[in-house]
Amino acid sequence: MPSITSESSDRNVDTTAQVKVDGTEVLAEEPVVTGADTLSTPETAATDASSATTSEKEDADEKEMRARKNELEALNKEYKNVGHGSKTELVHLDKRWDKNGDEYYIRQKKAVAALTPGGNWWQKHILVVIRHFDEDEQEKGKIERTSVEVYSGYLRKILAKVIDHYPGVSFHTEHISLTLPAESLYHYRSELRAEAQTLREGSVELEHLNILINFIETQFATTIEQVNNLFPQGLISYETLWTLFRPGTIIHSKIHGYDRAFKLCSYYTCGTYVDYDGQNFGTRQEKLKIPPFEGSAQISALPVAPLEMRTRKDEIRMAIMKRGVRFQTMRGQCHREYVGVAIEQRRNKSDMRTQMDGILMRIMARGRVLGEYLDEGMEEEQKDQKFSINSRVMIDGTSYNRFCAEFSWEAADDEEAAEALFWAEDSLSPEEFAAFKAEKAAKKAARGLTDEETLLATNILRGFSFAEKKWFQLFIENFSEITWNEASFDRLVLPESSKTLIRALVSSQLRAEGSKFDDIIKGKGRGLVTVLHGPPGVGKTLTAECIAEYTHRPLYVVSSGDLGTSASHLEQELTRILDLARTWKAILLIDEADVFLEKRTLTDVDRNALVSVFLRLLEYYEGILFLTTNRVNTFDPAFQSRIHMALKYENLGAGARKRLWKDFLSKLKGGADISEDGYNMLSQYNVNGRQIKNAVKTAESLASFTQKPVHLADLEMVLKTQADFAETFVGNES
Numbered sequence: 001m002p003s004i005t006s007e008s009s010d011r012n013v014d015t016t017a018q019v020k021v022d023g024t025e026v027l028a029e030e031p032v033v034t035g036a037d038t039l040s041t042p043e044t045a046a047t048d049a050s051s052a053t054t055s056e057k058e059d060a061d062e063k064e065m066r067a068r069k070n071e072l073e074a075l076n077k078e079y080k081n082v083g084h085g086s087k088t089e090l091v092h093l094d095k096r097w098d099k100n101g102d103e104y105y106i107r108q109k110k111a112v113a114a115l116t117p118g119g120n121w122w123q124k125h126i127l128v129v130i131r132h133f134d135e136d137e138q139e140k141g142k143i144e145r146t147s148v149e150v151y152s153g154y155l156r157k158i159l160a161k162v163i164d165h166y167p168g169v170s171f172h173t174e175h176i177s178l179t180l181p182a183e184s185l186y187h188y189r190s191e192l193r194a195e196a197q198t199l200r201e202g203s204v205e206l207e208h209l210n211i212l213i214n215f216i217e218t219q220f221a222t223t224i225e226q227v228n229n230l231f232p233q234g235l236i237s238y239e240t241l242w243t244l245f246r247p248g249t250i251i252h253s254k255i256h257g258y259d260r261a262f263k264l265c266s267y268y269t270c271g272t273y274v275d276y277d278g279q280n281f282g283t284r285q286e287k288l289k290i291p292p293f294e295g296s297a298q299i300s301a302l303p304v305a306p307l308e309m310r311t312r313k314d315e316i317r318m319a320i321m322k323r324g325v326r327f328q329t330m331r332g333q334c335h336r337e338y339v340g341v342a343i344e345q346r347r348n349k350s351d352m353r354t355q356m357d358g359i360l361m362r363i364m365a366r367g368r369v370l371g372e373y374l375d376e377g378m379e380e381e382q383k384d385q386k387f388s389i390n391s392r393v394m395i396d397g398t399s400y401n402r403f404c405a406e407f408s409w410e411a412a413d414d415e416e417a418a419e420a421l422f423w424a425e426d427s428l429s430p431e432e433f434a435a436f437k438a439e440k441a442a443k444k445a446a447r448g449l450t451d452e453e454t455l456l457a458t459n460i461l462r463g464f465s466f467a468e469k470k471w472f473q474l475f476i477e478n479f480s481e482i483t484w485n486e487a488s489f490d491r492l493v494l495p496e497s498s499k500t501l502i503r504a505l506v507s508s509q510l511r512a513e514g515s516k517f518d519d520i521i522k523g524k525g526r527g528l529v530t531v532l533h534g535p536p537g538v539g540k541t542l543t544a545e546c547i548a549e550y551t552h553r554p555l556y557v558v559s560s561g562d563l564g565t566s567a568s569h570l571e572q573e574l575t576r577i578l579d580l581a582r583t584w585k586a587i588l589l590i591d592e593a594d595v596f597l598e599k600r601t602l603t604d605v606d607r608n609a610l611v612s613v614f615l616r617l618l619e620y621y622e623g624i625l626f627l628t629t630n631r632v633n634t635f636d637p638a639f640q641s642r643i644h645m646a647l648k649y650e651n652l653g654a655g656a657r658k659r660l661w662k663d664f665l666s667k668l669k670g671g672a673d674i675s676e677d678g679y680n681m682l683s684q685y686n687v688n689g690r691q692i693k694n695a696v697k698t699a700e701s702l703a704s705f706t707q708k709p710v711h712l713a714d715l716e717m718v719l720k721t722q723a724d725f726a727e728t729f730v731g732n733e734s
Contacts, residue, residue, distance in 0.1 A: 065098070090127045090211055097135045126152035126208050127215060129180075148185075148215070150176035154205045155212055162191045167247050167266040185216045186223070187246040192216070235296040244299065244306060250455065252307040252316060253288055256343070258475060259316050261307055261455050262286055271304075274449065274456045276331045278398025281449065284458075317455065323476055324454035330461060330476070333584065334395040335554050338463075340478030344385045344470060345404070391467030392482060393474060394554055394584050400462035403576065404471050464580070466556060482552075489546040491663055493539050493656045493689070498647055502530070505645055506547055509624055513585070527621040529642055533632040534649025537688025540628040543647070544589040547624070554586040560595050567609035570596075571617070578621050589626045597629060599636045611636055618642060657692065658683035664696040665710065670703055672710040681712065685719050695719055 097103055122128050128149040134142040150156055160171045166184040170176070178184065185192075192213055199206040217224070226240050236244060245251065249264045251271055262271025265285060272283045288304045300311050307313055330336075449457065459476045492499065509528040532540040541557070548555035558577055563570050581588040590596075596614040598607065615638055618625065629635075632646070652660070661682045665672040674682075687695070699714040 091125045092129045094131045096133050123151050146180040148178045152208045154208045163188045186220050189216050234299050236299050237296050238293050250307045253304045258459050261320050273458050274453045275458050324457035327457040336479045337482050338393045339390045342387050342389050342472035342474050389465050391465050393463040393465050395461045395463040397462045485549045489550045492546050528624045528644050530626050531643050531646040532628045537690035538649040544626040548587040554584050556581050556586040557589045559591045567613050571613045574617050582623050587624050591628050593627045594629045594631050598634045654683040660689050660692045674712050678712040
């Protein structure tokens with residue numbers, strides 16, 4: 001067998017391997033180290049070097065493990081008689097991973113022991129700071145997090161007493177673990193120092209607490225120095241902004257231009273406030289933001305700041321409290337006048353996640369994890385639109401939630417109650433859980449809001465505008481009581497006999513509400529249906545308006561265009577409208593209802609479907625309904641038995657027109673300079689009530705431009721313009 005040697009080697013090697021002799025493979029002996037020569041080929045040399053390195057590493061690992069084992073035995077012996085969390089020393093450790101994937105702990109800068117059964121010696125210390133290294137990248141020095149572990153029973157009791165609740169941390173467990181920077185310790189350091197003043201000098205409790213306080217002062221030394229430098233000047237830097245915002249602090253911000261108070265959830269990005277959904281009080285969350293800034297900024301000028309740090313804090317608090325009291329009185333259904341800005345809210349469905357109560361967030365994901373997840377990619381796709389409205393509205397949070405898919409909450413007095421609700425949902429049946437929630441809500445509704453809850457009450461109520469026929473978020477500041485115009489019925493241009501009849505029927509219907517009298521079929525025929533028919537502009541719509549004023553009820557006006565032209569859409573919309581009108585006890589007026597009242601035929605299937613749906617829904621309506629039409633002669637015969645009263649309106653005579661001219665002109669702010677003869681002249685114009693109203697409005701604009709009262713000449717100019725248009729319109733038709 002050939003011998004392969006290297007003259008330059010310092011070790012002798014015998015070898016048996018696959019080698020080639022004269023181009024033929026033969027078996028040679030494997031290399032055996034003898035101490036003098038080594039293998040001369042590059043391949044075998046590299047293999048040998050790798051094996052040697054591996055062997056050396058294994059030897060080193062075994063040596064390290066033996067050292068840690070010996071050290072552990074020594075530590076266990078040293079700590080044998082030391083109680084859990086009683087060694088008065090702060091120790092800093094690194095948590096690392098060995099080659100088997102097992103974790104072990106070393107003192108920073110000095111190895112101490114591996115984690116083996118019974119090897120929890122560090123838990124004998126009252127306080128331990130641990131750097132948690134990444135298992136896969138610890139060689140690169142990658143640290144996942146650093147935590148401070150509290151093992152002292154004395155400290156656990158003190159922290160539970162002083163801090164109690166803090167987002168993402170439980171201070172009522174056997175083991176308290178805080179991820180640094182542990183803002184909770186900074187925020188409560190003053191209270192911890194105050195607690196130290198109450199402890200007996202030389203006591204173990206005081207000794208433990210002083211070590212914790214010293215740790216806090218060291219951990220936050222730079223932050224404390226920066227804050228102490230800026231705070232006396234009323235300043236703060238963006239980096240130390242978090243120090244102002246301790247969770248639970250009452251903070252202030254302006255939302256939509258109005259002063260609002262919130263209870264801080266976590267940091268300054270989220271505040272809770274009290275709202276009402278039509279049935280229960282509960283909490284919602286508002287996302288808050290302070291844009292980054294360079295250098296320092298005045299605390300009082302920040303868009304979000306603790307209420308106590310505002311220069312006008314007392315004035316702001318008093319105004320918000322007064323508004324909160326009003327908020328409580330307006331819960332439920334309220335009919336009010338509203339003048340001001342309103343918000344039509346259109347949320348993306350994904351925004352439901354932002355409505356979770358803060359305590360539920362903390363239960364589901366400790367710390368900032370879930371909060372950060374929600375922030376990612378969730379710059380809320382708000383498409384809220386602002387409207388300026390001037391109309392009567394119905395405040396109704398329950399119906400708003402039904403028809404606008406608004407998000408609700410779990411009504412809760414405090415964090416403990418919210419947490420109880422969270423766990424109760426898992427442990428109770430749906431029926432039991434519903435009863436559980438109802439009981440809690442009833443208790444809270446019975447006692448009303450506390451002073452703090454009143455301060456946190458929103459200034460937004462949800463309601464329906466009868467003019468815009470839309471749901472809005474409405475600001476409490478813009479509501480006022482309704483001034484009812486009961487005299488309007490007396491000025492209605494109708495025969496006295498008709499007025500008496502309609503008053504009698506409406507009054508009788510109001511008295512019968514809640515009566516057990518019914519049709520043979522339950523729910524049928526309990527409403528009052530009145531048809532007002534006649535030419536345009538003779539007072540049909542005005543009659544319904546006057547009835548609403550007379551009865552102090554909302555007037556809900558619907559046109560045929562609101563109901564659609566398909567049977568399915570008509571059924572959906574009319575069902576919703578009838579439901580709301582019944583809920584609000586409103587006077588419902590369906591204007592120009594001709595298309596739904598016309599006689600059915602054998603050929604027009606679509607129209608027949610409309611009429612059938614309309615008939616069926618009206619038969620079960622229990623409120624007061626007015627229908628206006630210009631073509632009563634085309635009615636379907638089935639309507640005759642469903643109509644309780646029909647009022648016919650004739651074209652206005654000269655006397656009626658004169659009354660209307662006087663009535664409209666008397667309401668002008670600038671007044672009108674018109675003699676009795678002038679009114680007689682105006683009454684001769686063959687115009688209807690709507691045309692008279694429009695003429696007065698146009699003349700008022702003209703008089704305002706010239707800064708003079710309205711004169712007869714102004715009205716005649718407007719009437720001539722109307723006549724010219726009417727003549728042209730008739731000419732085009734022919």
